[in-house]
Amino acid sequence: MKTFSLAVLCSGISFVLLGCASSSPPVSGGEGASGDGGAIVAQTNFENFPDEPVAGDTATLTVTGMSCPMCSTNLELELMDHPMIGEVTINLETSSVVIGFVGRSHPTQLELANLVHDAGYTLVAIN
């Protein structure tokens, strides 16, 4: 029984480790919907977000996957870490994230896509 148990555990460990090895997050130009190795861990389609600065003093992001107030804070903290972002307002019901920029330099769309991705959510659009 112990041998069987050990085998089950080893299988579990291998499962997790294989998962770790096969799903490094995309930085640019990824497929988005499916990561390497077939595991879907990100849906953001990075091809939709070029490495060009966002125009305007504010931007409204459509972000899915935030299911609770603390989830929105997780994203807010991630966005506020960016030196060019000074204000973040999140409406969970409409999945909208309004960000205000500081100064004349603005982050690129790809940077925003990566920030949302790193927080664990899906960036659908930037308006």
Next chain:
Amino acid sequence: MHSMLARARRVLMLALALPAVPAAAQEAALTPSVTFPAKGRTTVRQQFHSMRHTGNGVDVAQLRLNTSATLGLDRDTSLALRVPLVHREDLRSDTDRLDTFGVDEVTLTLKRRLWQVDHGGYGSTRLGAFVGAHLPAPSGDLGSDSVDPLAGLVFMTIVERHGFNAALTYTLTTAGDSEPILPGASTDDLLQLELAYLYRLSPETYTAETEGAWYALAEVDVNYETNGDRDLVFTPGVLYEAKRWALEVAVHLPAIESLDERPALDYGLVIGWRYLF
């Protein structure tokens, strides 16, 4: 008199430790969830458990303060450390009483998100896996001196106001306690199935002004040990989740107990909070 003072002092120490370390959410009180702090962020969670077990000739009152810290390693991986501080009072007869206070087995867990689909506004369905181990208890009178590895799968789905979590864990016990109290503390392996349902009571719809949400939660914990012991504990409760913290209160209600090796749970109370740094 001396023992009463000593007990009061230990309970006070536990109570004082509670607010000392204030941590993620849409998580149930007990069932693991596929939630992760962002890379480099930490959530801290504390849960105070009060439990009473009777049977097998013992009457055990136990206060546990579980403190967990979870660090986001990357968006899909987290490392969690749980440290339980325990005060246990064992009554084996009218005169044979044993007080134990100290740190029980520390648990280290590496969790990985394997799959996620976000649907609708705030809907999300995720699958993860975790591996870890219960490490030897620093206090010699509690737990075992062994490293007990564990592995499991965890699932989560959130649809509108409904949240469902499920976790299946196998713990390989390499050594154990000859007089176990909790499931998995014996010398035998533990297969644990945890199910949780959360219903968002308020607000009915989120707005930009939403500062927090109330949830009703119902959890079922099914334990099967390879020595044949099995039980099912129902845990209803409420959860309030603000933007950076959450508070939960729940009660353990044993529903099915078929136990030979350890005493049965009479009741349990859980009060916990989490803070996102």
